[in-house]
Amino acid sequence: MLPKADSYEAVRDQFVWRVPERYNIGVNVCDKWAESDPERLALIHKRRDGGVEEYRFADIRTLSNRFANVLAAHGVARGDRVGILLPQAPETAVSHVAVYKMGGIAVPLFSLFGVEALEYRLANCGARAVVTDAVGAAKLAQIRDRLPELRAVFRIDGIGGAEGGACLDWHALTDAASDAFTPVDTAADDPAVIIYTSGTTGQPKGALHAHRVLLGHLPGVEISHDLFPQPGDRIWTPADWAWIGGLLDVLLPAWHHGVTVVSHRFEKFDPEQAFRLLADFQVRNAFLPPTALKMMRAVADPRARHAYAMRSVASGGETLGTELLDWGRQTFGVTINEFYGQTECNMIVSSAATLMPPKPGIMGRPAPGHDVAVIDGAGNRLPPGELGLIAVRRPDPVMFLGYWNNPAATAGKFIGEWLVTGDQGELDADGYIRFVGRDDDVITSAGYRIGPGEIEDCLIGHPAVRMAAVVGVPDPLRTEIVKAFVVLQDGVTADDALVAAIQEHVKTRLAAHEYPRAIEFLDQLPMTTTGKIIRRELRDRSPS
Numbered sequence: 004m005l006p007k008a009d010s011y012e013a014v015r016d017q018f019v020w021r022v023p024e025r026y027n028i029g030v031n032v033c034d035k036w037a038e039s040d041p042e043r044l045a046l047i048h049k050r051r052d053g054g055v056e057e058y059r060f061a062d063i064r065t066l067s068n069r070f071a072n073v074l075a076a077h078g079v080a081r082g083d084r085v086g087i088l089l090p091q092a093p094e095t096a097v098s099h100v101a102v103y104k105m106g107g108i109a110v111p112l113f114s115l116f117g118v119e120a121l122e123y124r125l126a127n128c129g130a131r132a133v134v135t136d137a138v139g140a141a142k143l144a145q146i147r148d149r150l151p152e153l154r155a156v157f158r159i160d161g162i163g164g165a166e167g168g169a170c171l172d173w174h175a176l177t178d179a180a181s182d183a184f185t186p187v188d189t190a191a192d193d194p195a196v197i198i199y200t201s202g203t204t205g206q207p208k209g210a211l212h213a214h215r216v217l218l219g220h221l222p223g224v225e226i227s228h229d230l231f232p233q234p235g236d237r238i239w240t241p242a243d244w245a246w247i248g249g250l251l252d253v254l255l256p257a258w259h260h261g262v263t264v265v266s267h268r269f270e271k272f273d274p275e276q277a278f279r280l281l282a283d284f285q286v287r288n289a290f291l292p293p294t295a296l297k298m299m300r301a302v303a304d305p306r307a308r309h310a311y312a313m314r315s316v317a318s319g320g321e322t323l324g325t326e327l328l329d330w331g332r333q334t335f336g337v338t339i340n341e342f343y344g345q346t347e348c349n350m351i352v353s354s355a356a357t358l359m360p361p362k363p364g365i366m367g368r369p370a371p372g373h374d375v376a377v378i379d380g381a382g383n384r385l386p387p388g389e390l391g392l393i394a395v396r397r398p399d400p401v402m403f404l405g406y407w408n409n410p411a412a413t414a415g416k417f418i419g420e421w422l423v424t425g426d427q428g429e430l431d432a433d434g435y436i437r438f439v440g441r442d443d444d445v446i447t448s449a450g451y452r453i454g455p456g457e458i459e460d461c462l463i464g465h466p467a468v469r470m471a472a473v474v475g476v477p478d479p480l481r482t483e484i485v486k487a488f489v490v491l492q493d494g495v496t497a498d499d500a501l502v503a504a505i506q507e508h509v510k511t512r513l514a515a516h517e518y519p520r521a522i523e524f525l526d527q528l529p530m531t532t533t534g535k536i537i538r539r540e541l542r543d544r545s546p547s
Contacts, residue, residue: 324460
């Protein structure tokens with residue numbers, strides 16, 4: 004979608020949206036390639052037992068057609084919601100394509116959700132069917148009687164076990180179904196997917212997206228991977244496809260371009276094995292969330308053991324900072340490109356080392372096609388250097404249709420023509436946007452406005468620190484003080500001397516008003532399932 008050029012300005016100025024009136028994600032990412040290049044490799048899946056499966060686009064079309072027929076035979080119709088409660092797996096991708104092609108609405112669900120989280124989401128969206136495995140089926144069995152709209156549960160791993168009688172066998176039914184299916188003719192603005200927000204504040208909300216959301220993602224995906232795709236590209240992410248980052252930043256954009264996706268579900272993310280996977284499957288492009296990067300950073304000299312060769316690495320969700328960017332260049336041989344967005348309006352800002360000079364601690368410039376600005380509370384654009392609200396002007400192809408069954412929350416997301424992200428930032432003279440923090444993350448101390456990202460980056464530069472999070476806690480003199488929550492490297496003992504050393508490390512590298520006046524050591528940081536630090540929980544730990 005992006006024009007080929009040698010500068011950000013040239014790419015931005017030449018870019019034009021091309022969103023057709025009639026458009027279907029499933030046809031675009033699957034049938035298009037199955038017809039033009041059926042033997043093109045779509046997916047390489049490494050199973051948990053180490054075995055490897057490969058799927059061509061022709062295979063994906065056949066399987067998705069069959070499962071679309073299965074869904075229709077079990078009463079799922081156009082507009083019905085279908086939950087997909089699975090980790091990265093071939094059946095996950097096939098189920099998504101099938102739902103899109105039949106005009107349904109996919110509802111990706113994280114496989115580690117507990118029963119309460121599942122009950123809320125499935126009841127909220129009124130899911131008619133769910134695709135899952137034995138683990139998910141056991142959870143659904145506990146709540147199914149409270150989900151009257153749920154008619155069918157399909158298991159991808161057979162129907163054994165106590166809950167098996169209430170489930171349908173995904174593979175048996177799909178194998179027996181016809182592979183002839185005519186995709187529904189959908190408009191680009193027809194609903195396609197509901198992705199629930201992380202729920203860091205209040206109950207999660209279902210962000211309803213149209214089929215055009217995939218096209219809206221392409222400029223941000225392409226620029227964050229230095230003009231993706233290039234010949235030989237092959238992409239992987241540890242991010243679950245249940246989240247917008249795994250599904251719409253990797254799987255579906257890659258298949259739009261006919262690029263092979265590598266999939267694997269780690270039982271628990273293993274940084275050493277992540278490097279091995281990059282090498283074993285000749286991955287050239289990766290989306291690695293900041294948490295994964297921080298864990299991989301603890302692996303000593305991975306290049307000595309793993310022959311990987313990266314062309315691009317992108318990251319988003321938390322600001323990286325100088326320490327991680329420097330480590331990334333040494334480890335991957337490329338500059339990690341940061342991108343920014345949220346469930347409601349994703350991939351709207353990005354850096355791209357081949358097109359613009361990287362600025363550590365600054366996430367990048369608006370991705371081509373998106374009008375992103377820093378505004379005040381009245382919706383006025385602010386000049387460079389002034390702190391305000393990061394916002395995106397509508398209409399925009401990547402922007403959500405609204406929150407499912409929640410018009411009040413949808414209206415509250417906008418100031419006039421601007422969708423407000425809920426994040427604070429500032430524009431610099433070159434058009435880069437610096438992320439300062441969530442509205443409630445910015446720390447006010449002795450008249451200074453302090454964002455947590457730069458301090459956290461500085462903290463992990465200390466050799467004793469593995470991970471760190473920073474919040475503001477009430478203080479009668481300064482309004483707030485900076486408090487750091489620190490996870491130490493293995494074998495390091497916490498004591499007063501270490502506290503003083505960490506404080507001095509920050510004070511001498513940043514500023515006296517930014518050093519953490521309080522430090523608490525934790526075994527692990529509270530995080531959302533997408534790997535974002537839940538600072539609200541950290542603030543709640545601190546007495547007011």
